[in-house]
Amino acid sequence: MTTLHAPSTSRDLYDDATLTDPYSAYAELRGAGSAVYLERHGVYALPRYAEVRRALGDWETFSSAAGVSIAPQFDRLYAGSVIASDPPEHDVLRSVLAERLAPRALRPLRADIEARADALVAEVVARGSFDAVADLAQVFPVSVVADLVGVPQEGRERFLDRANRNFNLFGPANERALDSLGVHDESLAYVREHATRDRLAPGSFGATVYEAIDAGIVSERQGLRLLMTYLFAGMDTTINAIGHAIWLFARQPEQWRALRADPSLVGPAFEEVLRLESPVQGFARTVRRDVAFDDARVPEGARVLLLYGSANRDERRWADADRFDIRRDASGHVAFGYGVHGCAGQGLARIEAHAILSALARRVESFECGTPQRRLNNAVRGLAALPTTVVPAA
Numbered sequence: 001m002t003t004l005h006a007p008s009t010s011r012d013l014y015d016d017a018t019l020t021d022p023y024s025a026y027a028e029l030r031g032a033g034s035a036v037y038l039e040r041h042g043v044y045a046l047p048r049y050a051e052v053r054r055a056l057g058d059w060e061t062f063s064s065a066a067g068v069s070i071a072p073q074f075d076r077l078y079a080g081s082v083i084a085s086d087p088p089e090h091d092v093l094r095s096v097l098a099e100r101l102a103p104r105a106l107r108p109l110r111a112d113i114e115a116r117a118d119a120l121v122a123e124v125v126a127r128g129s130f131d132a133v134a135d136l137a138q139v140f141p142v143s144v145v146a147d148l149v150g151v152p153q154e155g156r157e158r159f160l161d162r163a164n165r166n167f168n169l170f171g172p173a174n175e176r177a178l179d180s181l182g183v184h185d186e187s188l189a190y191v192r193e194h195a196t197r198d199r200l201a202p203g204s205f206g207a208t209v210y211e212a213i214d215a216g217i218v219s220e221r222q223g224l225r226l227l228m229t230y231l232f233a234g235m236d237t238t239i240n241a242i243g244h245a246i247w248l249f250a251r252q253p254e255q256w257r258a259l260r261a262d263p264s265l266v267g268p269a270f271e272e273v274l275r276l277e278s279p280v281q282g283f284a285r286t287v288r289r290d291v292a293f294d295d296a297r298v299p300e301g302a303r304v305l306l307l308y309g310s311a312n313r314d315e316r317r318w319a320d321a322d323r324f325d326i327r328r329d330a331s332g333h334v335a336f337g338y339g340v341h342g343c344a345g346q347g348l349a350r351i352e353a354h355a356i357l358s359a360l361a362r363r364v365e366s367f368e369c370g371t372p373q374r375r376l377n378n379a380v381r382g383l384a385a386l387p388t389t390v391v392p393a394a
């Protein structure tokens with residue numbers, strides 16, 4: 001493929017070293033141009049904030065309908081799902097659970113989520129030392145989301161691995177993705193077997209999906225995919241955000257002291273975590289017409305990778321972009337995307353994360369973390385383990 005209209009690079013954004021620390025590669029891409037052709041992957045990356053935001057706000061030009069993976073061979077897996085569709089089809093799918101995830105519907109759930117977070121935090125803090133990923137970050141979203149969707153306990157032990165591996169399929173067709181290929185069908189089979197009408201909790205999100213099937217709003221196939229998407233989209237994303245929050249605070253104890261001194265900073269602090277260590281590093285779009293940026297052109301039909309993780313560190317948008325500062329105004333970040341596909345679960349994710357961070361701030365005076373272990377993935381950025389030792393609050 002030729003790249004007459006944009007700078008190009010032979011960099012592999014998905015090798016182990018780059019996934020471990022992508023930020024120098026992102027800075028290089030941002031310096032190269034507003035769109036940069038990735039020769040190895042056959043897609044154009046948008047590494048800067050302004051262009052990512054523009055693309056997210058213009059679904060007619062930057063379409064999700066073909067798929068949001070950078071490897072077209074994975075498109076068929078998600079074809080026609082809420083994440084891989086355009087309006088009007090997209091809006092019908094999105095409408096099914098929209099009310100259940102709206103602020104008004106979430107408000108009554110807050111007290112229960114906070115109580116669960118507090119109990120979990122109290123339990124790990126009492127141990128003194130724990131793994132902030134395995135014992136805390138992973139435990140919480142799995143139970144919260146699975147309970148809301150209403151699936152039975154049986155089979156939940158496989159969620160973490162499945163959710164994580166499904167995200168590999170949004171990257172290139174590298175070994176990591178090919179190893180994960182089978183997990184997509186396995187996950188659908190799980191939903192077919194366990195998330196059935198008779199096994200879902202009454203009043204759950206899952207029950208709402210079946211009502212939409214019965215009302216003819218979505219087909220059975222679409223409904224099952226919705227269940228799978230809502231189950232898995234809310235796991236690694238929230239887990240990675242909570243894990244990174246703890247790691248960022250461990251590296252900057254003065255920020256932890258600031259949060260403890262003023263608990264109302266929990267909201268801005270979480271947005272800053274999402275900006276700095278965006279759980280989803282990027283999703284792709286397909287351009288429906290030639291697109292001109294200041295210094296580059298992307299031809300109709302090309303696939304573009306919207307690099308949320310790079311946009312959120314763009315020095316054109318954020319002063320001292322690499323610095324973790326919970327007092328900055330990080331609103332406007334694109335860690336939840338933006339526009340018609342902007343994260344459907346962001347209200348829930350915030351409630352969960354605020355609950356965990358607030359409980360920690362109340363119960364932990366200071367803490368230290370050992371060397372974290374990363375879990376490398378083609379789309380999501382997170383930790384596999386984070387040994388943590390706490391000094392409980394008096």
Ligand code: HEM
Nearest residue numbers: 082083233234237238241279335336337341343344345349
């Ligand atoms: C910190 C946690 C989370 C992060 C960072 C996150 C991130 C994202 C991002 C970046 C997108 C945009 C996709 C695109 O641009 O194509 C998205 C979409 C989505 N998210 Fe989240 N997410 C989080 C939590 C959740 C939760 C808790 C749920 C549900 C329980 C959820 C459900 C969804 C769904 C259904 C979509 C697809 C929306 C659409 O295509 O219209 N997410 N999320």
